Amino acid sequence: MDSAGFIQKLTDAVGEEFIHTDPVALRAYDCDGLTIYKGIPSAVVLPESTEEVRRIVEICREYRVPLIARGAGTGLSGGATPLPGGVLIVFTRMNKILELDYENRLARVQPGVVNLHLTRETLPHGFHYAPDPSSQAACTIGGNAAENSGGAHCLKYGMTTNHIMEMTVVLPSGEVAHLGADGEDTPGLDLRGFFIGSEGTFAVITELTVRLTPNPEGVRTMLACFTKVGDACRTVSDVIAAGAVPAAMELMDRYTIEAVETVVQAGYPRDAEAVLLIELDGLPSSITPLETLIRDISEKNNSSSFRIAQTEEEREGLWMGRKKAFGAFGVIAPSYYCLDGTVPRSKLAQVLEEFDEIASRYDLRITNVFHAGDGSLHPNVLFDDRVLGETERAIECGAEVLRACIRAGGVLSGEHGIGIEKIREMKDQFDEPTLEIMERVRDAIDEDGLMNPGKLIPDEENVFPVAHSGAIARMGGGMTK
Ligand SMILES: Cc1cc2nc3c(=O)[nH]c(=O)nc-3n(C[C@H](O)[C@H](O)[C@H](O)COP(=O)(O)OP(=O)(O)OC[C@H]3O[C@@H](n4cnc5c(N)ncnc54)[C@H](O)[C@@H]3O)c2cc1C
Incomplete structure (x- = not known):
């Protein structure tokens, strides 16, 4: 591949100031909030418009280089962790609230708008943006849409998918599509709902119209x-x-x-x-x-x-x-690994007991802080990554915790997504035909396998290589197809 030509085209697309290729700068983007897995991209680009994103996607397609979208990088399942050598599209500059329509209770925003900033802006006018992940002071609305994020108040108000009306996306082909509409319902397939939660594997989101919720009395x-x-x-x-x-x-x-x-x-x-x-x-x-x-x-x-x-x-x-x-966990352990299995509420007491039993078998501790109302658990495995072998033990302990959630009639992820982290356990959750449908749908949308590969949907040929030795063994190694 003509690497110099590739980087030059990306530079022409976004401007010299908004591309990083220096190894020191790239290191700042080597993982998201799940720091166990790391990868260094070949370039980080910071576009400012849908047109610039479209151009980046086209260039990556021409050179067959994988691309990974990143909001604030607060994700906890490795979704925004770069595939080594891939291009990271970072939305820091696309952080504008484009329109506030209080009459119709809608806001049109760019994907890099920080969740809490929208609420701060609208609160004095009697409205707020209801999905409130605990990371809301940092995470972006684009990242929330890609993960279908939840939050403390989603018990009453619903997850992110209930608050997004319309999205502009750049497809892997470089075409721009508009999913959903401003109105309450749209005819045809619900592609908006289908793309929400797809963890950046179907398209890059470049604009969103979201619901504004009146402040409670x-x-x-x-x-x-x-x-x-x-x-x-x-x-x-x-x-x-x-x-x-x-x-x-x-x-x-x-x-x-x-x-x-x-x-x-x-x-x-x-x-x-x-x-x-x-x-x-x-x-x-x-x-x-x-x-x-x-x-x-x-x-x-x-x-x-x-x-x-x-x-x-x-x-x-x-x-x-x-x-x-x-x-605050920093005061009780050097490292923690946050999981997010979800179980029926009636099984909460039973699974928490089981977590204690699993933790003691691995000679580790688990602490729990979670959205109990909807059974959305956050067991945190406390460990010390400076102790040889303890990270591997924490990963395996976490996998057992997730399997316990599935056995209790729950699911692998309530809100943090699958990413790299839970890709192996997808096979514990879903049967072969279901996984095959997911794979076929993804391949139909992204036929070259360049949109955030190695995430969400398990695929033997497309396994994510990671920096951590224990994790490499766990993921099976390999490169993108
Ligand atoms: C302390 C802490 C508390 C948290 N609490 C919660 C919580 O209560 N509820 C919850 O749901 N999550 C929580 N999270 C997880 C995380 O904050 C959410 O998943 C959040 O939505 C990620 O947003 P982000 O902007 O950081 O996205 P990133 O981490 O940058 O990316 C997340 C995923 O979205 C994709 N993506 C990002 N932007 C785009 C785009 N424009 N187009 C297409 N794909 C894109 C990425 O490729 C990646 O797959 C927490 C995290 C931390 C660190």
Whole structure:
């Protein structure tokens, strides 16, 4: 391949200032939030328009070089980790809110807009962007769409797919397509829904029209504390079974409480085995009976205390603990590996017990902080990557945890996606015919196999090579087809 010619064409497409090929600069992009897997791209390009993205895709196609889209790189399954030698398209410059249409409750944005920035912009006008991943201060709306991300308030408001009306995408052929529409429904196949969650393997998203949600009239936030994790889990399933749908229902266990209290002092009791952070929103007249119901159910399940935030400051403090939990793990372990299997709510207590048993078999600890209301777990395997062999043990422990979720009737991923991380376990989740359909669909859309290859859909010929030795063995090695 004429590498110099290839880089020159990319440079012409985006301008000299917006391409990196220097090895030191490239290293900054070698992984996403799942740092176990790494790859160095041949170039990083920062386009500013759909037309520039289209040109990049065309050039990569001409030279048969894989391309990988990247928003903020907060993904936790290796989705934005570069295939070595591939081109990384980074959306830092495509970060504009293009239009705010309050009358129709819509916003038109570029994919690099940071999730929380849209809410900050619209909040004073009575609206917000409802999907709220805990990473919302950094992650982008394009990345959210590619992962179909969730968040604490998605229990009531739905995942990202429920909030995206229309997307402009650049297909692997270099053609530009428009999926969905501004209206509530569109005739024909729901290609918008089909592309959401495809982890950058079908197309590159260059513009989105998203729903704006009116701010609730009232909000009440409460903390229920328990001396047994099982009691907290039963409270979750009992509340939902009673017909209540809180805006959020988050569970944090003992190790998480310890980490959070050491770092941010959110006011969680250190002697609790689990706390439930519950938020209700809506008209004040509808909140009060729900609050009584939840308090009664918590007491029936032996809550040791039940507290309602009395001020906005107190409410923010309670949420601060949840939002900073992942960062706080640094005080209880040098490294953590965050998983996201999802199980039916009624199985929460059972699988958490099983996680403890799996962790002790691997001589590791697992701590849990998760969106309990929809059974979306985040077991975090705590380990020390400086200890020889411990990373490999953490990976295998994680794989067992995911298999336990599947056995409990759940799924491999509630929101973080498959990426590189869970590609092997796809075979535990889906039967051969289902995987074959996925593969055929992907091959039909991306016939040259250049869009984020080695992610999401397992393919023997197309396995992702990674830097980590244990992980290379696990993935089977190999190069892109
Ligand atoms: C502390 C922490 C907390 C988190 N909490 C949550 C949570 O509560 N809920 C949740 O769902 N996730 C959570 N995540 C995971 C992560 O933040 C989400 O997956 C998020 O949507 C990724 O956005 P990003 O912009 O960082 O995307 P990236 O990590 O850059 O990319 C993610 C995937 O999207 C693709 N992609 C990115 N941009 C585009 C584009 N324009 N076109 C096509 N494909 C694209 C990439 O190729 C990759 O496959 C958390 C992560 C961290 C580190």
